[in-house]
Amino acid sequence: MLMAIFGKHAVCLDVANGYSEHFVDAVKAVRAAHPTHTIIAGNVVTGEMTEELILAGADIIKVGIGPGSVCTTRRQTGVAILNFLLYLIAQMLVFLRYLTAYDLKFKTSSAHGLNGHVIADGGCVCPGDVAKGFGAGADFVMLGGMLAGHEESGGETIEENGKLFKQFYGMSSSTAMKRHAGGVAEYRASEGKTVKVPYRGEVAGTIREILEVCDLLVPMLEQEN
Numbered sequence: 244m245l246m247a248i249f250g251k252h253a254v255c256l257d258v259a260n261g262y263s264e265h266f267v268d269a270v271k272a273v274r275a276a277h278p279t280h281t282i283i284a285g286n287v288v289t290g291e292m293t294e295e296l297i298l299a300g301a302d303i304i305k306v307g308i309g310p311g312s313v314c315t316t317r318r319q320t321g322v323a324i325l326n327f328l329l330y331l332i333a334q335m336l337v338f339l340r341y342l343t344a345y346d347l348k349f350k351t352s353s354a355h356g357l358n359g360h361v362i363a364d365g366g367c368v369c370p371g372d373v374a375k376g377f378g379a380g381a382d383f384v385m386l387g388g389m390l391a392g393h394e395e396s397g398g399e400t401i402e403e404n405g406k407l408f409k410q411f412y413g414m415s416s417s418t419a420m421k422r423h424a425g426g427v428a429e430y431r432a433s434e435g436k437t438v439k440v441p442y443r444g445e446v447a448g449t450i451r452e453i454l455e456v457c458d459l460l461v462p463m464l465e466q467e468n
């Protein structure tokens with residue numbers, strides 16, 4: 244999809260918590276090695292860190308720690324953002340202010356950097372939530388749970404009492420760690436869970452609903468903001 248949008252190769256640097264110098268250095272190193280790739284980096288939740296990652300060379304910042312449907316970060320860390328939308332609006336205001344400042348100051352500069360984009364990642368449970376993400380200024384909205392349970396979704400299909408379900412697991416769940424890293428390492432903690440999602444048929448119907456609601460709501464929300 245990114246190839247289609249930007250016409251370039253893309254690489255995603257995705258860690259549970261992007262607040263480390265080592266992570267910023269990793270973004271810088273990937274930028275140095277791949278000057279023309281689209282770099283996605285995250286996850287973070289503040290304007291300052293969004294700016295820092297863009298300055299380090301990322302093009303698209305993945306925003307959202309803790310809101311995911313299979314996330315146990317809030318329970319494990321005892322830290323939470325109370326309202327995804329409020330947070331996102333605050334985030335966007337900081338981000339847009341920065342972009343405007345950059346635009347004024349460096350209008351003629353072609354340097355790679357602050358021509359950044361934001362992915363609102365996690366927490367959407369209905370089409371209106373996707374619209375709220377776009378309405379608050381996100382360029383992309385990333386969905387996990389809303390796309391789980393479909394014919395096209397990954398995960399095993401399970402039959403119980405004549406009803407079909409699909410398994411859906413967080414990438415920090417013990418299921419994921421067992422499957423992809425040989426188990427939960429001794430020095431780590433899992434921050435994700437595994438759930439059964441009722442089978443929902445083909446994904447096209449869900450996508451259509453999301454698009455219809457976004458067509459209706461996004462222009463109104465953009466006007467409000």
Ligand SMILES: NC(=O)C1=CN([C@@H]2O[C@H](COP(=O)(O)OP(=O)(O)OC[C@H]3O[C@@H](n4cnc5c(N)ncnc54)[C@H](OP(=O)(O)O)[C@@H]3O)[C@@H](O)[C@H]2O)C=CC1
Pocket residue numbers: 257258259260263265266269286307308309310311314316365413414415428432433434435
């Ligand atoms: N958005 C959210 O709220 C959250 C999302 N997640 C999702 O689950 C995925 C897996 O999470 P989880 O396994 O708990 O944790 P991490 O994302 O922290 O770790 C995943 C892998 O990345 C490596 N890694 C992490 N930080 C760095 C770093 N600074 N430099 C180099 N390597 C690093 C780890 O290495 P090592 O094994 O050596 O530690 C590990 O192999 C995430 O990538 C994210 O997609 C997880 C939790 C929260």
Ligand SMILES: Nc1nc2c(ncn2[C@@H]2O[C@H](COP(=O)(O)O)[C@@H](O)[C@H]2O)c(=O)[nH]1
Pocket residue numbers: 286307309310311312313314315316364365366367385386387388389412413414415416434435436
């Ligand atoms: N804390 C955790 N977050 C996770 C995990 N696996 C994925 N994720 C994040 O959730 C979103 C999707 O959110 P959803 O509400 O749409 O389902 C995903 O993009 C990741 O950022 C996890 O194991 N723990």
